[in-house]
Amino acid sequence: MVENQGSPPRGPQDFEKVLEGSAAEVVSFETHDKSPLARFHHFLHANPTAAPVVVLVFGCIVFGLVANNFFSAFNLSLIIQQVTVIGILGAAQTLVILTAGIDLSVAAIMVLSYMVMARLAVQGDVPTILAVLIGLGIGLACGLFNGSLATRARLVPIAVAVLAWVLLLSLGLPLIYVVPIGMVAGLAIGWLGFGPAIDLRLPPFIVTLGAWSIFFALNLWYSESETIRSQDIDASAPLLKVFGLRVELLGAQFTLGSFLMVGIFIVLWYALNWTAWGRAVYAVGDDREAAELSGINTDRVLLSVYGTAGLLCALGGWAAIGRVGSASPQSFYEGNLDAITAVVIGGTSLFGGRGAIFGTLFGALIVGAFRSGLKLGGVDVLWQTFAVGLLIIVAVAMDQWIRRVSA
Amino acid sequence: MSLKPVMTGRGLTKRYGRVTAMDGADFELFPGEVLGIIGDNGAGKSTLVKALCGAVQIDEGEVRLDGEPVNFKSPMDARDAGIETVYQNLALSPALSIADNMFLGREILKQGIAGSVFRMLDKKRMRDFARDKLTELGLMTVQSITQAVETLSGGQRQGVAVARAAAFATKFVIMDEPTAALGVKESRRVLELIQDVKARGMPIVLISHNMPHVFEVADRIHIHRLSRRHAVIRPKDFSMSDAVAIMTGALDPPDELALPEGAVLA
Numbered sequence: 001m002v003e004n005q006g007s008p009p010r011g012p013q014d015f016e017k018v019l020e021g022s023a024a025e026v027v028s029f030e031t032h033d034k035s036p037l038a039r040f041h042h043f044l045h046a047n048p049t050a051a052p053v054v055v056l057v058f059g060c061i062v063f064g065l066v067a068n069n070f071f072s073a074f075n076l077s078l079i080i081q082q083v084t085v086i087g088i089l090g091a092a093q094t095l096v097i098l099t100a101g102i103d104l105s106v107a108a109i110m111v112l113s114y115m116v117m118a119r120l121a122v123q124g125d126v127p128t129i130l131a132v133l134i135g136l137g138i139g140l141a142c143g144l145f146n147g148s149l150a151t152r153a154r155l156v157p158i159a160v161a162v163l164a165w166v167l168l169l170s171l172g173l174p175l176i177y178v179v180p181i182g183m184v185a186g187l188a189i190g191w192l193g194f195g196p197a198i199d200l201r202l203p204p205f206i207v208t209l210g211a212w213s214i215f216f217a218l219n220l221w222y223s224e225s226e227t228i229r230s231q232d233i234d235a236s237a238p239l240l241k242v243f244g245l246r247v248e249l250l251g252a253q254f255t256l257g258s259f260l261m262v263g264i265f266i267v268l269w270y271a272l273n274w275t276a277w278g279r280a281v282y283a284v285g286d287d288r289e290a291a292e293l294s295g296i297n298t299d300r301v302l303l304s305v306y307g308t309a310g311l312l313c314a315l316g317g318w319a320a321i322g323r324v325g326s327a328s329p330q331s332f333y334e335g336n337l338d339a340i341t342a343v344v345i346g347g348t349s350l351f352g353g354r355g356a357i358f359g360t361l362f363g364a365l366i367v368g369a370f371r372s373g374l375k376l377g378g379v380d381v382l383w384q385t386f387a388v389g390l391l392i393i394v395a396v397a398m399d400q401w402i403r404r405v406s407a
Numbered sequence: 408m409s410l411k412p413v414m415t416g417r418g419l420t421k422r423y424g425r426v427t428a429m430d431g432a433d434f435e436l437f438p439g440e441v442l443g444i445i446g447d448n449g450a451g452k453s454t455l456v457k458a459l460c461g462a463v464q465i466d467e468g469e470v471r472l473d474g475e476p477v478n479f480k481s482p483m484d485a486r487d488a489g490i491e492t493v494y495q496n497l498a499l500s501p502a503l504s505i506a507d508n509m510f511l512g513r514e515i516l517k518q519g520i521a522g523s524v525f526r527m528l529d530k531k532r533m534r535d536f537a538r539d540k541l542t543e544l545g546l547m548t549v550q551s552i553t554q555a556v557e558t559l560s561g562g563q564r565q566g567v568a569v570a571r572a573a574a575f576a577t578k579f580v581i582m583d584e585p586t587a588a589l590g591v592k593e594s595r596r597v598l599e600l601i602q603d604v605k606a607r608g609m610p611i612v613l614i615s616h617n618m619p620h621v622f623e624v625a626d627r628i629h630i631h632r633l634s635r636r637h638a639v640i641r642p643k644d645f646s647m648s649d650a651v652a653i654m655t656g657a658l659d660p661p662d663e664l665a666l667p668e669g670a671v672l673a
Contacts, residue, residue, distance in 0.1 A: 045555070275526045276514040279507055283500040293498035295483050295512030353502045 044402050048347045048355050051398055052362035055345075055391075059366060063373030070376055073252035083342075083368040084243075084257040085110075085323055088316030089335055090342035090360040091264050092309035097343050098272075099285040099305050100352025101204035103146060106313050107335025108215035113139040114317030115219055116180050118228040118327035121237035124176050128239040134180050136314045141187040142215055143310015144303065148190075149200055149207040151299040156195035161186030179222045212336070223329040230325040244322030257319040261361075264312060268357045281305060285352030341367060341388060345395045349403065366391065410670040411474065412437050413579055413610055414459065414490075419468035421454050428454040430634040431468070436579060437667045441601065441611045443625030443642075445618070445654055451634040453583070456614055460492045460581055461485035472578060489577030495584045497568045501557035506530070506537040508556055509571045540574040541566070544603055562593030569600050579610040586620055598624055618647040627665050630654050639664040 044050055063070045089106045096103040117135035120126040126134070141161075148154060164182035169175070233240050243257035272278035280301045283291040292298050321327050346363025348355025367388055374384045416434035420427070429451045436442050446452040457463035459470065461479030470477055472488055479485045482492065499508050510533045516522035517529045538552050546566045556564060565585060572580045582601070586594040594617075601624050605611055615621050621628060622642045630638045630653050638653050638660030645653075652658035666672075 045558075270525075274528050274530075276516075276528060277526070279503065279511065279514060279528075282503055283511055286500040286502045290496070290498040290500050291511070293482060293492075293494055294500070294508075295486055353500070 041402070044398075048402075049359045049362060051395075051402075052346050052359050052366060056362050056366050056369065059369050059373065063369065063377070067373055067376035070373055073250070075372060075376070077252035077254055077258075079365065079368040079372050080258045081255050081323065082372075083364040084255065084261045085316055085320045085332070086335065086338045086342055086367075087261045087361055087364040088264055088312060088319060089339035090346070090364050091261075091268055091357065092312035092316070093339040093343050094346070094348055094355065094357055094360045095268070095281065095305050095312075096204070096309050097285075097340075097348055097350060098281050098352060098355060099302055100288070101150060101285075101302070101305075102208065102340070102350070103143075103204065103306065103309055104208040104336050105142070105146060105212040105215055106309065106339050107332045108212045108219065109139050109142040109310050109313040110317040110320060110335065111329060111332055112142065112215050112219040112222070113314035114321050114327050115223045115228075115329055117318060118233065118237075118240060118321060119176050119223065120180065121240055122228050122232050128237040131237070132240070132318060134184060135317065136311060137184050137187055138180060139310045139312075139314025139317065140307055141183045141190075141310070142211070143307045143313070144187070144190060146204070146208050146211050146310070147303040147306025149202050149211075150204045150306065151199075151201060151302050152197040153200045154190060154193070154195055154197045157186040157190035160189045175222065175224070179218065219329050225329060227329070228327040233321070233326065240318070240327075241322045241325065243319040244325065255322065257322050260315065260319055264315065265357055265361050272357055277301070277304070282353050285354075287353070338367070341392055344399075345391050347395065347399065349399050350396070351403075354399075354403070363395075410437055410667055412471075412670070412672065413473060415471045415672070416455070416459065417469045417471075419455065419458055419470070420466050421458060421463060422466055427634055429458065429465070432631070432635045434459065434629065434636065435639075435666075435672065436610055436612060437670055438610055439605070439608050440626040440667055441605050441613055441624050443621035443628040444612060444614045444631060445616070445621055445628060445650065446631030446637075447654060450631045450654075452614060452631040455631065456581060456583065456612065459485070459612070460490055486575075490579060490581065491572035491576035492581040493565075493568045493572045493583065493585055495587060497564055499556050499564060499568060502555055504553045504555055505541075505559075505567055506534045506552045508567060509533070509537045509540070509574065513575070536574075537570075540570050544570050544573065544600060546570060546600075560593075561589055562596055565589060565593070565597055566600065569597070569604065573604045573607070573609060576609060579612060580604060581612045581614075583614045584616065585613070586615065586617055594620065618650065622647055622650075626667065630660070632656065639666075641665045 060070070069075060089110060092106050093103055113135045116138050117131050120131035120134060121128045124131070145158070161182040164185045165178055168178040168181060173181075243255060243260055245256045246253045247256065272281060280291065280296045283294065283296060284298050284301050288298050291301075320332065324331060342364035343355075343360050344350065344363070345366050346355070346359030346361070348359055370387050370391065371384045374387060375381075412435040414434070414436045416432065419429050419432045419434070421429040432451065432455055434455060444452050444456065454463060458465045461482045461484050464480065470479070472490075477488060479488070485492070500511060503511070515529045515532050515536075517527045521527040522529070534552050541552070544566070546563075556567060559567065569580075569582070569585070572582075585597050585601070589597060598620060601611060601613065605624075613621065613625060625642055628640050628642055628650060629636060630640065630650065632654055640650065640653070640661060644665070649658060653660050
């Protein structure tokens with residue numbers, strides 16, 4: 001081997017000497033002219049909400065030309081009312097999907113939460129505001145249950161909830177109180193954060209698929225498969241329907257639920273873009289290991305994301321009572337898929353770390369506008385569903401293409 | 408004048424079941440030096456480095472930082488103590504911007520109510536800081552501090568990771584195979600970066616399989632063999648083939664450990 005004994009080389013090695021004649025700027029950009037397509041590609045990469053906005057505007061123009069009453073104030077406000085509940089579920093789902101997870105139980109959490117609110121307020125003589133708070137707590141508890149199974153699971157809260165159910169039922173307390181008390185007790189114990197924890201880190205898809213069945217079964221057990229009728233809610237707990245109230249604005253009627261939905265999106269936009277928590281959510285979804293090495297407590301971030309999602313589902317449940325009028329344990333069976341549809345069409349990547357919260361709002365509005373426009377244009381319902389399916393596939397194809405951006 | 412080590416490891420031992428990854432290894436890093444660490448695959452050099460930066464908890468032995476015993480439970484503890492690590496996979500979040508990545512996990516909040524109640528990020532201060540740090544290291548030909556890291560080349564990403572470590576380290580920087588994934592030109596740039604960081608008085612631990620690179624930038628070379636420190640040599644006293652021979656056991660190690668001028672072992 002040829003080595004320069006005694007004095008090791010300092011500076012460029014022999015084989016690197018030729019580099020002196022070559023271009024020196026390594027860490028710089030080649031600013032060659034990009035083709036219009038490449039520019040567009042970069043624009044979409046930097047602005048994830050651009051594509052859904054373009055689709056929404058384009059779709060609205062087409063439907064406005066085809067169906068002349070599409071742009072009526074009545075129709076536009078109807079679209080917004082129709083997307084309220086799915087929009088809120090989509091907001092919750094967006095948070096989870098940004099972390100490269102998925103929550104298949106959002107609709108089940110929502111239905112369980114609003115059944116608790118409605119039963120306690122209407123049949124349980126609980127003050128409405130307290131019933132709502134307990135319902136929100138149920139949503140939070142369900143979300144944290146999912147989150148803990150996807151990260152570090154504490155068994156004590158679950159054990160407390162189940163033991164409380166058994167104990168209270170054997171004492172003869174009615175089911176209507178037993179289920180919420182057990183879950184709120186579990187939530188409170190979980191808050192204290194003691195007891196052994198197991199690093200389960202189960203895949204969110206499987207965890208929430210199981211949770212969906214569990215929450216659905218809990219819901220049927222609790223509600224005894226019985227719908228709380230609209231007139232009963234009006235008579236004893238009108239506050240439950242507060243998000244169904246309408247306000248006149250610019251000649252159109254908007255429900256308070258629409259404002260709740262927009263408010264949720266604004267708060268989440270702020271949290272995701274202007275707080276360290278938001279950066280952490282993106283980082284965890286992007287590359288969990290890198291986030292951990294950068295000093296982010298990824299387990300805590302994931303738990304907070306699933307918990308927030310559960311709480312938002314419960315809020316969506318409150319809005320759903322206002323939207324539907326009654327509280328049925330069988331409703332929103334397709335809510336999960338509709339929420340995922342809104343997220344995907346809104347340009348958020350199912351692989352995590354990419355997307356924007358407002359994209360989901362536009363995604364939900366696109367679905368609403370397409371369904372409404374096709375209906376006004378006299379197209380059969382089956383073709384509306386067909387169109388939504390097409391939109392999903394196009395959106396995912398776009399996401400794959402956008403991800404392949406290069407400098 | 409006596410030069411005391413920044414960090415020392417004594418009798419570091421780590422067992423995984425019946426496998427002993429590290430068997431009474433010693434380690435010293437002195438102020439202002441670049442310490443190269445070389446060793447065969449499986450010699451235990453990555454276990455040693457992980458023990459220093461808190462990613463692995465040692466079973467036996469003692470780690471001291473500036474003479475004080477420390478017990479890092481996680482890389483975060485080491486980071487809080489002023490030890491920054493540039494990981495081989497860089498630990499960058501591709502979809503986030505350069506500025507976001509530099510401040511990941513240690514964001515600056517705005518002053519006043521916006522920061523204390525609404526937890527609002529001070530994006531401007533973070534961008535300015537990131538731009539300053541990259542400029543200091545001559546990396547600010549990067550177009551924009553807000554562009555996503557995934558749009559950068561391999562060398563540029565390495566630059567961002569090194570700048571992050573150099574900006575926040577107060578004790579020393581660990582670099583794990585910083586040139587492994589890079590081309591010739593990019594490697595040269597990273598070696599210059601290492602010299603730049605060293606010129607600011609920041610000690611560096613450099614783990615690499617690339618002998619020419621180690622011999623070029625290191626002041627001392629720690630040779631790891633069979634789960635412990637086998638020798639410490641000065642690159643000007645030995646050739647690369649000697650170093651390889653010592654590393655593989657073909658040559659007996661020198662009797663004395665190479666120390667910087669005026670150094671005392673605390």
